[in-house]
Amino acid sequence: MILFFVRGEVDSDKLIKFCYASYRDIMYDARELPAQQVIVREEGEKPRFLSGDVHFNLSHSHGATVLAMSHAPIGVDIEKVRPVHRDKFPFIEAENDEDFFREWTRRESYVKFTGKGIAGIRGEIPPETHFEQFDVFDGYITSVCAEEQNVIAYEIDPSAIENSQM
Amino acid sequence: MILERLKAIVSEQLGIDVSRVNEASRVKEDVGLDSLDVVEVLMSVEEEWGIIFDDDETVGIKTVGDVVALIEKKTK
Numbered sequence: 001m002i003l004f005f006v007r008g009e010v011d012s013d014k015l016i017k018f019c020y021a022s023y024r025d026i027m028y029d030a031r032e033l034p035a036q037q038v039i040v041r042e043e044g045e046k047p048r049f050l051s052g053d054v055h056f057n058l059s060h061s062h063g064a065t066v067l068a069m070s071h072a073p074i075g076v077d078i079e080k081v082r083p084v085h086r087d088k089f090p091f092i093e094a095e096n097d098e099d100f101f102r103e104w105t106r107r108e109s110y111v112k113f114t115g116k117g118i119a120g121i122r123g124e125i126p127p128e129t130h131f132e133q134f135d136v137f138d139g140y141i142t143s144v145c146a147e148e149q150n151v152i153a154y155e156i157d158p159s160a161i162e163n164s165q166m
Numbered sequence: 167m168i169l170e171r172l173k174a175i176v177s178e179q180l181g182i183d184v185s186r187v188n189e190a191s192r193v194k195e196d197v198g199l200d201s202l203d204v205v206e207v208l209m210s211v212e213e214e215w216g217i218i219f220d221d222d223e224t225v226g227i228k229t230v231g232d233v234v235a236l237i238e239k240k241t242k
Binding site for chain 2: 012043044045059060061062077078079080084088101104108115116117118119120121123
């Protein structure tokens with residue numbers, strides 16, 4: 001998988017197209033991938049590529065964006081660590097706010113992986129589910145849910161995306 | 167009425183300017199909520215209107231209007 005991190009808000013479609021172009025360049029077997037992909041946005045479903053060759057998932061939180069891209073289904077969540085009324089969320093056991101967000105992003109990345117609605121955050125996660133977790137941008141936590149695979153991460157400048165010919 | 171109460175919840179809970187919260191506003195892109203914010207709002211909505219959301223019901227939520235429609239449906 002490749003994780004593309006951006007500090008700031010960017011247009012989703014431009015980001016997806018920019019990251020796909022990079023993904024295709026970087027992944028060794030991407031020569032087999034088409035130059036462009038069609039993004040499908042259907043009600044009740046997470047956005048996806050029509051071809052189904054490549055999977056992606058997007059997440060934003062208060063000034064940061066991450067796009068995860070992989071050959072396999074993937075879910076990602078980024079959250080800015082901030083004060084939370086932890087007692088409102090009894091399904092999450094945490095001793096402090098940072099622990100809370102580690103568990104929160106884990107659960108939310110699973111919800112994104114399965115494509116369920118946000119209320120699924122309260123549900124059970126199968127024990128064999130695989131996660132990766134990262135501290136990014138000084139104060140944000142990111143969790144990714146996907147089958148175990150190599151991870152490459154990049155930070156992209158928002159201006160590179162805005163200026164791209166996508 | 168539902169929209170007004172919802173605006174109040176979002177604004178009070180998250181300190182967001184009510185002008186950002188209109189029927190057509192996309193919850194994430196326009197109002198600027200992340201997943202924790204959305205769940206906090208939905209939990210307050212459940213309390214305020216005495217309803218409970220199933221997982222499936224929240225899948226399609228994109229705009230504030232979608233939340234209003236869902237509340238209307240559940241309070242019929």
